[in-house]
Structure formats: structure tokens, C-alpha cells
Amino acid sequence: MIQTDNLTKIYQMGESEVRALDGASFTIEKGEMVAIMGPSGSGKSTLMSIIGCLDVPTSGSYVLDDVSVENMDETKLAETRGRKIGFVFQQFNLLARTSALENVMLPLTYAGFSGKERHDRAMKALERVGLSDRTDHAPSELSGGQQQRVAIARALVNEPAILLADEPTGALDSKTGVEIMELFQSLYSDHGQTVILVTHDSYVARHTNRIIKLSDGRIVSDEVNKNPIKAGTPRVEE
Amino acid sequence: MLFSENFKIAIRALRANKLRSVLTMLGIVIGVATVVALLSIGKGATASITSSIQSNGSNLLTVSPGRQQTGPGANGSQQASYLYYSDYQLLQRSLLKDVAAIVPSYQSAYLVNYGDESFSVKVTGVTKDYQETNSYDVAAGRFISDGDNKSESRVAVLGSQTAQDLFGGLNPVGKTISVKGVKFEVVGVLASKGSSGFGSSDDAVFIPLETGYNKLFGSTATYNDKKIVNSISVSVSTTEAMDTVSAQIEFLIRRAHKLTSSDELDFNVLSQSDLLSTLTSVTQTLTVFLGAIAGISLLVGGIGIMNIMLVSVTERTKEIGLRKAVGATKNQILTQFLIETVTLSLVGGIIGILFGIGMAALVTLSGALTAVITADSILLAFTFALAIGVFFGLYPAFRAANLHPMEALRYE
Numbered sequence: 001m002i003q004t005d006n007l008t009k010i011y012q013m014g015e016s017e018v019r020a021l022d023g024a025s026f027t028i029e030k031g032e033m034v035a036i037m038g039p040s041g042s043g044k045s046t047l048m049s050i051i052g053c054l055d056v057p058t059s060g061s062y063v064l065d066d067v068s069v070e071n072m073d074e075t076k077l078a079e080t081r082g083r084k085i086g087f088v089f090q091q092f093n094l095l096a097r098t099s100a101l102e103n104v105m106l107p108l109t110y111a112g113f114s115g116k117e118r119h120d121r122a123m124k125a126l127e128r129v130g131l132s133d134r135t136d137h138a139p140s141e142l143s144g145g146q147q148q149r150v151a152i153a154r155a156l157v158n159e160p161a162i163l164l165a166d167e168p169t170g171a172l173d174s175k176t177g178v179e180i181m182e183l184f185q186s187l188y189s190d191h192g193q194t195v196i197l198v199t200h201d202s203y204v205a206r207h208t209n210r211i212i213k214l215s216d217g218r219i220v221s222d223e224v225n226k227n228p229i230k231a232g233t234p235r236v237e238e
Numbered sequence: 239m240l241f242s243e244n245f246k247i248a249i250r251a252l253r254a255n256k257l258r259s260v261l262t263m264l265g266i267v268i269g270v271a272t273v274v275a276l277l278s279i280g281k282g283a284t285a286s287i288t289s290s291i292q293s294n295g296s297n298l299l300t301v302s303p304g305r306q307q308t309g310p311g312a313n314g315s316q317q318a319s320y321l322y323y324s325d326y327q328l329l330q331r332s333l334l335k336d337v338a339a340i341v342p343s344y345q346s347a348y349l350v351n352y353g354d355e356s357f358s359v360k361v362t363g364v365t366k367d368y369q370e371t372n373s374y375d376v377a378a379g380r381f382i383s384d385g386d387n388k389s390e391s392r393v394a395v396l397g398s399q400t401a402q403d404l405f406g407g408l409n410p411v412g413k414t415i416s417v418k419g420v421k422f423e424v425v426g427v428l429a430s431k432g433s434s435g436f437g438s439s440d441d442a443v444f445i446p447l448e449t450g451y452n453k454l455f456g457s458t459a460t461y462n463d464k465k466i467v468n469s470i471s472v473s474v475s476t477t478e479a480m481d482t483v484s485a486q487i488e489f490l491i492r493r494a495h496k497l498t499s500s501d502e503l504d505f506n507v508l509s510q511s512d513l514l515s516t517l518t519s520v521t522q523t524l525t526v527f528l529g530a531i532a533g534i535s536l537l538v539g540g541i542g543i544m545n546i547m548l549v550s551v552t553e554r555t556k557e558i559g560l561r562k563a564v565g566a567t568k569n570q571i572l573t574q575f576l577i578e579t580v581t582l583s584l585v586g587g588i589i590g591i592l593f594g595i596g597m598a599a600l601v602t603l604s605g606a607l608t609a610v611i612t613a614d615s616i617l618l619a620f621t622f623a624l625a626i627g628v629f630f631g632l633y634p635a636f637r638a639a640n641l642h643p644m645e646a647l648r649y650e
Contacts, residue, residue, distance in 0.1 A: 098250070
């Protein structure tokens, strides 16, 4: 599903160069649930933006779903994002004054689906996250957990190859965070959805089956997590 | 993605900030309204001048005193120049071919009384043919006759407005009015010609020219003991003969005024079409000038739109980032913001057109002149508004479209 080789990203900050990513190589198979972990400044956000086709690497190769991404132009990248990546953000990033249903329909609109198909697909996605009774509510009328569910529905609505979540529980209280983690786990286990969680929190990371640790732009460990935490069990620090 | 989707997004964004949208539109509304109103008023002025000149008959040459202001030769060293009654007599003697009538006239404003009513009116001394050359119809009684001039009789013919002012609804024929103390018997009333661009031709009193010289005008109507006239109208029988007759008049009066060939003329020979084109070019220049001022206000409105859109792009950086993350291409973002500005300017343009039509209608109602609203001026204003929407929308839209998705998402 994802093959990267020697991914490097260099930002020019005035005079000095910043190597945000310094030769990251890994492969993620279809149907995996992976956490990309590291403290802030470790390069995980940069890695996420490259995996999510929001940015291209300075050097190195990235093949997503058998398609090479590193040389795509902006329009192609946008189309690839729309078709293959479902984003979930820490701050939900829902459009204000826009109903849950319309928020979920947004990616379909840009992908060019007809009105009826958009509606039906968005309703189905909202059902999958358990919000079929809140479709007409604006984000301001929903709780944080519900808003994140809408965001997850929006990420799922295009049936993406990868669900890419950036600190999805970071803005939620622990009880609601658990519910969201439960949802991710069920998407993975019940539907075979490829899920990549980007987090600094090892407790969240240990809900996944594989943990890739980043530090200073390099992969420092890439290990299978044999006993992932089942969402809902009490929090224990490492 | 469909255009209607983008349109919906734009409307939603504009409605989210209603007050801001309305204020932004106001610049365009005012600009477009002024353009439409000014163009309509300009067109109306031109039309009214044209119709009033055409009502005087198109084969008319008017000889009037004064130097023609042509080029740098027309300097400040001008002195008063006059046309004389003798010039009229000369023309009358010399011009025979292709000339239907020659009418001298002298006019001055006097206080005209009937009973307690008193008005300041333009009193014009004329001959019989004046009625025909100036296309007047007699509503009651008769016009000035040759006999009136010969016998210097104190008779007067009233314009319809003057008759109304002095006599109300009564028939003035047979009544006696007094002009500067001199009694005149009203022998006729003219039919209305309607108001013209510059003073009503219905607000007038006509008397025999000879009577005027001898009993009313006094010394003001003479210069060096020669009787002067304000103008000589020459009615030419055919349009083709206009140029020939005009040249003959110039030649005759030049000789009579003892001007050498290098001297400038001290009189003008103008045809109605000359007059028309002069006045029309004046009103057109004015219209263009005023339109340009209105155009500047449209420009300012456009800059206002650009300003607000730039603020809006900054405010919505996160939203743009999200739209890009879920698959919006550069072009789709560009289109979305462009539609917003175009919608703003078009809605502003339509409201402005309605306001402009309203302003033009108010001017018409006020009676100053009849504003003429043409499809041209509406189309022009509309196109201008649209162009401004696109022009001033492009830069903010490009800014939005070129935002880096990751940086936009992280923007706080």
C-alpha cells in the first residue's frame, strides 16, 4: 500500500537548512493499523504531510497504491488526496455553519459525484460512525466527540486507501478519546481499513498493531505491537 | 465540480458575514448607480437639445454677431461686434436664389404687465416670416404681418406660456398689455412648442421689428446711429443649397463690414446642424466626464472588494487548507473565491442599476429634463461591474489557491 525509500524533506529557513525528514524508509501493507510516534520536532508531521500527499519530499521515493507520488504536480496531488486519503485532524476542521451531512459530502463534491450519490454515500458514512440521527446539525450543535465522528465520516466517505489521523484524540477528554479509539479499532478490525495514527502519546500509539518511532527526522524503531490495548481499558503508562 | 456547487459555497460564505458583504457591495452599488443615472441624464439632455433644435426647421441658417472662436487666433483682444439692420437689407436685396425667407430679429427682456400681473419676458422684434422660419403655429388670432411693420403698429403676439402667465385661462386676443409702459394690443397667441434644452420658446412676446425700433427698444438697439439686430435667420429652400447660401452670406456681410480677406469674421453663420453638433458634442463631453468620475467611484468600490476578499482569504486559511486536504484542486479554490467576488459585484451592480434608474426617474419627475435610460448604459454599467469583480477578485483568489495545504491547515 505504502512504500517509501529514503524520504528526505529539507526546509530552507533563511540561511540555514532544516532537515525535517532525513532518509525515512518503510512499507505499510493494506489493512495494517500503524502508529507513527515521536515527540514534537521529530518530523512526524512532515512525514504525515508527505504520506497524505499534502507535500512532496525533497528527495526519496514514495509509492502509494502502486502509483508513484513524488513527482506529481499540485493538481494530481489534490486528486490523489481526494481519492485515496482520508484525513482526521486534532481540531476536527469542520466547516462552520454547515450541517454534518454537508461536511461529510465535501470530498465527494470535489471528486465530482452527483447530488444523489453524494447524499447516499454521506448518509452511509455517518451511519458507520453512529451519527445518522445528527445529520442536520451544525458543528456548533455537536459535542467534541460527535464532531470528531463527523470528521471521521468525512474521511471515510471516499472509501480511501488510507485513513490518516493526526492526534485524533488530542482535543478530546479521555472518555471521548476512548470512544474515538474504539471507532478506529473497529474500522480496522471489522472493515480492514488501513489506519495510520500520528501521535506523540505512547498510550494512544499502543492501541495499534505496529509502532514506528521517529526522532530527528529518522526512524529509530519500527516494531510490531503484539498486544494492542483494547480501547476502554484503563490507562497505564509505559 | 459543478458551477452551481461553487455558487452555493460562495453564497454561504457571503451570508456568513452579511454586514460585511453589504458594506463591500455598497461601493459597487454607488458607482453603478451613478454611472447609470449620469448616462441617462446626459442622454436626456442631448435628446432634448436635439428635438428643440430640430423643431426650428433644419434648413435654417442663423447669422449672429461675434467672432468665431477658432484656434489660437481667438485671443483676448475681442471687441463687441454687431450685426446691423442694414446687413439684413443687403441680404434681402442680394440673395434671391434658393432663399425662402430672411428674418431679422432684435430681442431684449422687459417687464410685461396685464392688470396686476407682471412678468419679465423676452420681447422680440420680428417680421412676418419669423413664424415660418421658426416653426411656430398660431393657436388664436394671427401673427405679426408686413402691414404691422409698415405702419409700426403697436401689436403683440404672445407665446403660450406668457399668455398663460398673464391671462390665466382667458383669451388674450384683443386685450392690451403694457411693455415698459408702452401699450400693445394682443393680436395672437402661439401654440406651445414645448420646453427646449435652454429656456422655453413659449415664454416670449413678439412685436413688429419696426415698432420695436421706433417705440420700445430706444437707443440700446442702435450703434453709431445704425439699427442693430441680434440675429438674421435665413431660411433656405433646399438642403443642398445650404453651403452656397452660407458662403454668399459670408461674402456679402464681410464686404459690408469692410473686412479684408485676412481679417477674422466678426459674425457667425451657423446652420441648425452646426448648432446641433456643437451642443451635442458639449453634452457628450460632459456625459463622458461625469461618467469617468462615476467610473472612479466604481474603481474605489473594486479596491474595497479586493481588500475585504484578502481579509477573508486570511481568515479562512484553515478552511482553504481543509478543502485542499479533501481533494480541492488549485483551480477549484480559485473558482470558488472568484465566484464570491463576482457575485458581490454583480449583485451590487444589479442593485446599483435599480438605484440608477430610480435616480433618473426622480430627475424626470423633478421636471428639469427627461432622463433617457438606454439598454446601452445599463449594459455598460453591468459589464463594468462584472469586469471589476473579476479583476479585483483575481488576486485574492490566486492568493487562496496558492496556499500550501499543510501550512494552511496549521494556520492559527
